Amino acid sequence: MLSIKNLHASIEGSPILNGINLEIKAGEVHAIMGPNGSGKSTLASVLAGREEYEVTQGEVIFQGKDLLELSPEDRAREGVFLAFQYPVEIPGVSSTNFLRTAINQVRSYRGQDPLDAVKFLSLMKEKMKLVEIDQKLLSRSLNEGFSGGEKKRNEIFQMAMLEPTLSILDETDSGLDIDALRVVSNGVNHLKSKDNATIVVTHYQRLLDYIVPDYVHVLYKGRIVKSGTKDLALELEEKGYDWIKEEVDGTTV
Amino acid sequence: MTTILKDNISENFLAALPSIKDDKALNLLKDQGLPSTKNEEYKYTAITKKIASDITDFHQASPALLSDQDISGAAIDGLEAYILVLNNGILDLKHSTLPVSGFAITEIADSTTAPFHTDDITNDSFMALNRLSYLKGISIHIPRNTVLDKPVMVLNFIQSTAGQIISPKIWIEGAENAEAIFLEKTISLDKNPYFLNGSIEVKVGSNSHLHYYRIQNQSKQAIEVNSFHADVSKDATFTSFVLSLQGNMIRNNVTLNLNGSGCVGNMYGLYILNGKTHVDNHTNVDHTQPHCDSNELYKGILGDSSRGVFNGKIFVRQDAQKTNAFQQNNNILLSEDATVNTKPQLEIWADDVKCSHGCTTGQLDEEAMFYLQARGIGKEQARALLLFAFAGDVIDHIKVDAFKDYCIDLIHETLGTNF
Numbered sequence: 001m002l003s004i005k006n007l008h009a010s011i012e013g014s015p016i017l018n019g020i021n022l023e024i025k026a027g028e029v030h031a032i033m034g035p036n037g038s039g040k041s042t043l044a045s046v047l048a049g050r051e052e053y054e055v056t057q058g059e060v061i062f063q064g065k066d067l068l069e070l071s072p073e074d075r076a077r078e079g080v081f082l083a084f085q086y087p088v089e090i091p092g093v094s095s096t097n098f099l100r101t102a103i104n105q106v107r108s109y110r111g112q113d114p115l116d117a118v119k120f121l122s123l124m125k126e127k128m129k130l131v132e133i134d135q136k137l138l139s140r141s142l143n144e145g146f147s148g149g150e151k152k153r154n155e156i157f158q159m160a161m162l163e164p165t166l167s168i169l170d171e172t173d174s175g176l177d178i179d180a181l182r183v184v185s186n187g188v189n190h191l192k193s194k195d196n197a198t199i200v201v202t203h204y205q206r207l208l209d210y211i212v213p214d215y216v217h218v219l220y221k222g223r224i225v226k227s228g229t230k231d232l233a234l235e236l237e238e239k240g241y242d243w244i245k246e247e248v249d250g251t252t253v
Numbered sequence: 254m255t256t257i258l259k260d261n262i263s264e265n266f267l268a269a270l271p272s273i274k275d276d277k278a279l280n281l282l283k284d285q286g287l288p289s290t291k292n293e294e295y296k297y298t299a300i301t302k303k304i305a306s307d308i309t310d311f312h313q314a315s316p317a318l319l320s321d322q323d324i325s326g327a328a329i330d331g332l333e334a335y336i337l338v339l340n341n342g343i344l345d346l347k348h349s350t351l352p353v354s355g356f357a358i359t360e361i362a363d364s365t366t367a368p369f370h371t372d373d374i375t376n377d378s379f380m381a382l383n384r385l386s387y388l389k390g391i392s393i394h395i396p397r398n399t400v401l402d403k404p405v406m407v408l409n410f411i412q413s414t415a416g417q418i419i420s421p422k423i424w425i426e427g428a429e430n431a432e433a434i435f436l437e438k439t440i441s442l443d444k445n446p447y448f449l450n451g452s453i454e455v456k457v458g459s460n461s462h463l464h465y466y467r468i469q470n471q472s473k474q475a476i477e478v479n480s481f482h483a484d485v486s487k488d489a490t491f492t493s494f495v496l497s498l499q500g501n502m503i504r505n506n507v508t509l510n511l512n513g514s515g516c517v518g519n520m521y522g523l524y525i526l527n528g529k530t531h532v533d534n535h536t537n538v539d540h541t542q543p544h545c546d547s548n549e550l551y552k553g554i555l556g557d558s559s560r561g562v563f564n565g566k567i568f569v570r571q572d573a574q575k576t577n578a579f580q581q582n583n584n585i586l587l588s589e590d591a592t593v594n595t596k597p598q599l600e601i602w603a604d605d606v607k608c609s610h611g612c613t614t615g616q617l618d619e620e621a622m623f624y625l626q627a628r629g630i631g632k633e634q635a636r637a638l639l640l641f642a643f644a645g646d647v648i649d650h651i652k653v654d655a656f657k658d659y660c661i662d663l664i665h666e667t668l669g670t671n672f
Contacts, residue, residue, distance in 0.1 A: 048627050051619075076629035088624040092642025101638065102628040109629070141642075158628060 001026050001197050002067075002166055007058035008222075009046045016042040018222035019058070024166070027194040031208055031233060032201045034219035035241040040201045041085055043219070044170040047199075048082035049075050062166065076102075077109035079165030079196075083155040083172050090142040095154065096124070098142050099161055106162065127160040131187040149180035156187040167191070168199045173207040185210030205237035220248055262287050262305050266382060266418070269311035274363035278381040285378045294377075295504075297562045297594045298533040303476055303502050307446045310417045313388055314341040317412030317442055324348050327408050327440050332655035334406040334436065341411060342421035342451070344391050355399035361390035361424070368392045368424050371454040371482040377506060380480040383420050383452040390422035395431040397458075404434040404653055411439060411471070413447035421451040427461040427489075434464045436656050441472035446501070448476045455483040457491045459513060466494040466651060470663060473528065475500040480508075487513025487542075494651060496660050497524040497532040498667050508537040511545040511573075522551040523647045523660075525667045526559035526591075533562035540573035540603075549580040552647050554640055554668070555591035563595040565610065571602040580610040585617055585643060640668055 007020040016039045024030055034040050046053050047060065049072035060067040067075060090098070104114040115123065128135065131153045143151050152172050159167055169188065173181055188211050192198065200211055208216070208230060216233045218226040220241070225248045226232065236244075263286050273279050288295040289302070319340055335352055338345040344360060351358060361367055364384055395401065411419055427433060439449070449471075457463050469477065477500060485491045493507050509518035524532045538547045553561040563582045584593040597610040617639055625635035644664060651657040 050623055071632070072623060072626040073629050073631050073635075076627055082627050084624065084627075088618075088621050090621050090624070090639070090642065092645045093638055098625070098628070098630075098638070101634065102625075102630050105631060105634065106629040162628065 001063060003061045005059050007046070007060060008056045009042060009053045010056055011042070011053050015056070016053070016222055017046065020222070020224060022217065022224065024197050024199065026197055028215065029192070029198045029200065029211060029213045031213035031216045031230075032199060032219055033203070033205075033216060033233065033236060035245070036203070038219040039222040040219050041170055044082060044168045044199070044201050047168055048072060048080060073105070074109070076162070077106045081159050081162055081164030081167045083152075083159060083167065083169045085170040085172075085174065087143050087151040087155055089144045089146075091144050093142050094140065095138040095142050099124070099158060102158075103161060123161065127157060130160050130190055131157045132183050133157050148175045149177065152176060152180065152184055153187075156184050160187060160191055163191075165196050166199070167196065168201065170201045171203060172200075173202055173204060181207065181210060205233045208233045218244055220244060262301055265311045266386070269313070269418070270385060273385065274365075275384050278364070278384040281381040282378050282385065287378055287382070294535065294564075297560075298502065298504055298531065300476065300478060300502055300504050304448050307474070307476060307501070308417050308448050310415075312416035312418065313386060314411070314413045314416035314419050314447065316340045316343055316345075317410060319345060319348055319410060321348070323410065323440075323442070324408065327410075327438060329406070329655055329659045331658070332404075332406065332653070334404045335401075337405055337407045339407065339409045339421055342387065342419045343389055351405075352401060355396060355401065357394040357396070359392045361392050361422070368394070368426060369454070369456055371456065371484045371510065377480060379450055379478040379506075380452055383422060383450050383480065386418065386420040386450065387422035387452075388420070390424065392424040393426070395425075395427045395433050397428040398430045399428075400432040401434070404436050404656070407435055407437040409437060409439040410442055411447055411449060411475070412442040413445045414443065417445065417447045419447055419449045419451075421449075423451075423453045424456075425453070425463065425465075426456040426458070427463045428458040429460055431458060431461040431463070434653060435466070436653065437465070437467040439469060439471050441475055444472050444474055446474040446476065450478050452480040453482070455491065457483055457485045457489040457516075459486040460488040461486075462490045464492040464494070464652065466653070466656060468496045468498070468660065468663070469500060469503055469532075470496075470498040471500045473499060473501060473530070475503070477503045478506070479504070480506045482508045482510070483518070484510045484512055485516045485518050488515040489513065490517040490519070492519040492521070492650070494521045495523070495534070496663070497522070497526070498663060499528075500530055500532070502531040504533045504535070506535045506537075508539070509547065510539045510541070511547065512541060514542040515544045516542070517545065518547045519650070520547070520549045520551075521647050521650045523644055523664075524551075524553045524555075524561050525644065525664055526553070526561065527556040527667065529558050531560040531562075535564045537566045538568070538578065540567070540569045540576045540578060542572060543574045543576070545573065546577040547579070550647055550650075551582045552644060553584040553593060554587065554644065555584065555593060556587040558588070558590035560591070561593045563593070563612070564598065565596075566598045567600070567608065567610070569599075569601040569603050569606050569608065573603045574605045576603060576606040576608070578606065578608040582612040583643070584612075584614040585640065586614065587617065637665075637668060641665075
């Protein structure tokens with residue numbers, strides 16, 4: 001589904017990603033871990049098309065298409081979804097109005113008719129249950145005055161509404177208490193199918209108790225330096241990142 | 254003229270007047286002249302210079318030939334309203350549809366018969382010029398306990414083929430417990446340059462509720478100065494709303510004098526500009542009595558090489574305890590050539606008050622743009638959604654739905670977007 005080859009990216013001239021290689025198939029969950037500043041969020045941003053990052057080398061093929069050639073909105077319309085680490089507050093735009101605009105633009109790109117108000121509302125009601133989000137919250141301005149947990153739940157709610165093929169969760173667990181973490185993970189697990197894939201970017205192993213990955217990759221200095229199964233995450237939880245840093249820095253010196 | 258005037262432009266204005274009907278106004282104009290940019294209040298708005306360069310005929314414009322189509326063409330869809338037609342500033346009763354009761358309208362020939370004065374003219378020579386120039390002022394009186402069942406739409410038609418100066422003068426008085434909403438729209442009938450120098454004075458009686466909403470969407474040659482003064486009495490509410498979209502250069506002076514305890518003064522403004530349009534909003538709210546609120550929100554979206562100026566003065570006098578005064582001015586610049594000058598000025602002598610002010614000027618929020626795009630919303634649509642959301646909280650203060658929808662349509666048109 002997704003094939004990343006030798007991906008290099010930099011911001012304002014300083015390189016952050018230094019040759020990422022990653023293959024993701026439908027039905028898989030990949031966790032990306034790593035110490036602070038290793039490039040995890042940059043990878044998520046580059047895949048979603050954030051303009052500040054400049055891709056200097058490499059390619060990303062998503063379902064046969066050159067992802068890097070597409071605008072952020074076209075990536076979303078093709079089925080890529082980024083759950084933001086810091087969801088943006090947008091005063092004056094209600095979640096409902098925003099989502100209806102988004103869904104109908106995606107549908108129009110795919111040659112589908114727009115959803116009418118009735119169908120849209122019933123879809124919304126169905127998906128709201130999944131992340132236990134209150135309708136009142138959705139009639140308010142998008143994310144404005146939401147708590148951290150509400151913002152993250154709203155991200156997963158949007159994901160449920162848009163039904164992406166590839167979901168990238170950028171530190172969705174950061175700052176969540178255990179109840180919110182359960183709700184969010186439950187939502188993500190519920191949306192998982194054999195046809196879609198998930199990339200979970202996280203700093204904490206705890207999330208992976210709830211969203212169980214098929215593969216775990218450790219990012220360090222802009223490269224994947226170690227890959228394994230969920231046992232690797234447990235090992236990291238126990239030993240920290242120092243041993244990996246030593247391994248990598250030792251061989252490159 | 255024996256006295257030497259401070260500037261040639263004042264001389265041009267005075268020479269074209271049929272008679273001098275107000276010595277005080279004349280002396281003020283002689284003393285001060287029309288403001289140059291050396292005057293702090295006109296620092297960013299060289300309107301006197303603009304008049305000098307664009308206006309060639311300083312006579313008051315003679316009334317235009319108005320057709321029924323002009324009137325129906327200016328109507329707003331779905332709006333149930335009385336119609337008050339001004340033809341180059343002169344009341345046109347034939348085309349007007351006014352309330353049959355609870356509404357008295359009289360024409361005023363000069364300031365000796367003026368129903369009242371809200372402010373002495375020493376503050377601004379454009380107001381003095383208006384007082385010298387208006388041909389027939391209009392005085393509207395809404396009696397005690399009268400609630401107008403529909404808003405009054407003021408259609409301000411301008412045609413400047415013979416004479417390029419238009420000087421409308423309106424007095425509105427709402428007596429105790431009166432309620433009325435005025436909606437004003439200026440319509441340029443042709444593309445000749447003109448200088449519209451209007452003055453509106455409002456007396457808001459105790460416990461009455463008056464609102465005056467304006468749309469400035471004129472020809473690109475229009476130069477306008479508007480002096481708007483309201484005296485607000487005890488327990489009354491007054492709201493001014495101005496939507497400025499098109500013109501050459503527009504200066505709005507809005508002054509609210511909160512003269513009675515427990516009254517509320519609201520000033521809302523939205524300027525959405527492109528091309529070279531220059532809009533300057535100077536506002537002034539004077540709290541002299543306790544327990545009064547003033548709310549002020551002005552927002553601007555500026556494209557191309559347009560220019561916006563905002564100056565908001567709030568005075569809270571020593572007796573005006575328990576005042577709540579809020580002021581906000583926010584601007585979005587869409588182009589590198591667009592400019593905004595914004596300045597809040599608060600002077601507070603009372604010690605038990607809540608006052609706040611803030612101004613921001615920035616670009617469209619890139620992070621918000623990316624967020625919307627990352628959900629599949631195209632760039633143009635995302636931009637429109639954000640800009641409209643920005644303007645929305647000003648528009649939300651309009652209490653007449655059909656007028657509000659009309660403003661929304663005009664905004665979409667100006668921003669070149671639609672939903």
